[in-house]
Amino acid sequence: MDWNHVSVLKDEALEYLAINPNGRYIDATLGLGGHTAAIAEQLESGEVIGIDADRDALSQAQARLESQTDRVRFVHANFAQLREVVEERNLESVAGILADLGVSSMELDNPERGFSFQQEGELDMRFDRETQTLTARDIVNTYREQDLVDIFREYGDEKFPGRIARIICEQRKKQEIQTTTQLAELIRSVVPGRFKDGRIHPATRVFQALRIEVNDELNVLRQFLRDAVEVLDEDGRLVVISFHSGEDRIVKNIFRELASAGHGDILTKKPIIPTEQEIAENPRSRSAKMRVFCKHQ
Numbered sequence: 001m002d003w004n005h006v007s008v009l010k011d012e013a014l015e016y017l018a019i020n021p022n023g024r025y026i027d028a029t030l031g032l033g034g035h036t037a038a039i040a041e042q043l044e045s046g047e048v049i050g051i052d053a054d055r056d057a058l059s060q061a062q063a064r065l066e067s068q069t070d071r072v073r074f075v076h077a078n079f080a081q082l083r084e085v086v087e088e089r090n091l092e093s094v095a096g097i098l099a100d101l102g103v104s105s106m107e108l109d110n111p112e113r114g115f116s117f118q119q120e121g122e123l124d125m126r127f128d129r130e131t132q133t134l135t136a137r138d139i140v141n142t143y144r145e146q147d148l149v150d151i152f153r154e155y156g157d158e159k160f161p162g163r164i165a166r167i168i169c170e171q172r173k174k175q176e177i178q179t180t181t182q183l184a185e186l187i188r189s190v191v192p193g194r195f196k197d198g199r200i201h202p203a204t205r206v207f208q209a210l211r212i213e214v215n216d217e218l219n220v221l222r223q224f225l226r227d228a229v230e231v232l233d234e235d236g237r238l239v240v241i242s243f244h245s246g247e248d249r250i251v252k253n254i255f256r257e258l259a260s261a262g263h264g265d266i267l268t269k270k271p272i273i274p275t276e277q278e279i280a281e282n283p284r285s286r287s288a289k290m291r292v293f294c295k296h297q
């Protein structure tokens with residue numbers, strides 16, 4: 001268990017949620033439960049519903065939190081199903097919703113999950129291995145070359161999508177590409193020399209793009225944002241922390257759309273970013289951007 005996991009922008013998220021000790025909150029991305037625990041600490045009769053698509057994350061968070069608090073309920077679901085979660089459990093009032101998007105350090109560090117190019121593992125990348133069937137291995141070995149190019153460019157801002165897609169298609173004719181390190185090496189072999197040993201591994205963007213495609217993350221996010229604002233109470237707050245430009249753009253645009261349709265106000269003119277101290281302590285927070293919406297009818 002990764003007890004050293006650090007929740008990104010925790011103080012800032014709590015400040016914007018402006019917790020009512022008797023309110024009900026939803027943490028749509030429970031992960032290891034860092035944000036959920038911080039919310040629960042401020043509750044009296046209120047509760048937090050912690051959602052995660054990943055059964056492993058849920059059971060670890062549950063094991064960790066149950067000894068500390070009885071204010072948390074754990075739900076295995078994709079946050080695209082937020083409305084169903086709220087309706088099925090008759091959660092009539094929701095004072096605030098938090099989403100801290102992407103992958104947790106626990107998922108990243110487990111080679112079996114296939115999220116990381118640092119350790120050898122099967123190319124998987126599904127958040128929910130029970131209900132999702134498409135894996136990164138399927139994408140790499142079956143998608144058309146042009147589709148790979150588009151995914152790498154759009155979801156990863158990859159500079160060399162064509163070369164990478166080409167070498168993948170050449171390689172898979174000889175032998176299926178099965179593992180994270182196999183793919184990472186292949187990518188490294190075709191990027192120009194000066195990009196091979198930079199601060200960021202040359203496979204970073206392609207891995208991000210594959211993860212987004214496997215989990216349909218951008219469509220899921222769009223659905224979630226609209227439904228979240230719908231299920232919130234009057235004056236309820238939606239706090240979203242994103243980690244790359246594609247996600248942040250969606251959050252920014254949907255918040256603008258909702259504000260101009262009269263559903264509420266954007267509380268963050270500019271996104272909130274981590275302090276230098278937070279980045280020094282937790283480099284993963286480097287690219288985080290937090291935006292907040294407050295609902296009005």
Ligand SMILES: C[S@@+](CC[C@H](N)C(=O)[O-])C[C@H]1O[C@@H](n2cnc3c(N)ncnc32)[C@H](O)[C@@H]1O
Binds near residue numbers: 006036220
């Ligand atoms: C960055 S981690 C959250 C960390 C958490 N805030 C903490 O403090 O420990 C993101 C979590 O969201 C989950 N997740 C990602 N997309 C999801 C989705 N569409 N529905 C439900 N959970 C999702 C991942 O499985 C992961 O556990």
